[in-house]
């Protein structure tokens with residue numbers, strides 16, 4: 001089954017490119033750019049990855065991102081993830097980036113987006129991997145700052161498919177960003193938001209009703225409201241669930257407590273994603289393998305989860321069909 005999982009072509013819809021910064025590259029960039037990090041060795045970095053909550057992770061994640069300075073750094077970061085896509089059989093990926101994490105340190109928007117986009121262009125050319133970029137607003141900052149960021153992004157609109165909302169969820173509800181999401185919608189951006197990762201279902205209702213989002217990132221708290229569960233099922237609103245992340249950030253005590261199988265059995269449109277794989281012990285395949293090893297997940301469930309990802313992606317209907325055909329052919333060959 002593990003070999004079967006690895007061979008299947010997949011899509012990823014919830015991946016923070018800054019969260020794919022491996023300790024080795026962090027170390028290399030800290031030297032190359034002469035940026036001090038609070039670690040002496042790569043092992044020290046790995047030891048620091050011991051989280052108790054979303055915030056305890058974010059503090060370390062933002063500190064790590066400080067080594068990213070030049071366009072080449074953003075290229076190298078993205079290229080490393082592209083190579084992981086090849087390893088994990090990810091044929092389509094929609095990646096997040098957090099411009100404010102970098103612009104607040106004096107890095108130009110252009111430097112960030114061009115570094116990422118060039119690596120994604122090369123991924124298409126060299127490996128045929130298709131991709132899209134979603135720009136996330138940091139919800140611990142105010143809406144004014146998000147509006148400024150949206151304005152900066154307009155010049156690079158051809159590279160940015162959608163906008164999202166991430167960072168510290170508790171105390172920063174979606175309604176705080178009503179205006180900027182409205183503007184982004186008017187400009188034609190796709191809309192997604194992290195909601196119901198740690199915070200209660202009111203955040204998911206707000207994301208849907210006030211921000212008009214098309215996909216919910218995480219959404220694992222949905223099970224606390226029957227009304228929401230019924231709506232998610234009826235409208236088939238995608239949830240980009242990140243199992244390893246939820247375990248590492250103590251959203252669930254352990255894998256056997258994770259509710260993804262229950263959400264799937266309720267017929268919600270659930271997908272599997274890696275979130276910040278360098279910090280959360282593994283890329284997409286490892287998330288599927290952990291589900292298989294710890295929950296009562298069948299081969300049929302895995303195929304359904306992967307089909308959901310292709311169907312919930314922002315690619316054209318014809319490309320979706322192409323990828324699902326490829327998936328079905330791979331399944332046939334494996335039997």
Ligand SMILES: Nc1ncnc2[nH]cnc12
Nearest residue numbers: 016166167168194275276
């Ligand atoms: N899991 C997560 N939740 C919120 N913000 C994030 N930024 C990076 N990973 C995140």
Ligand SMILES: [Zn+2]
Nearest residue numbers: 016166217275
């Ligand atoms: Zn996330």
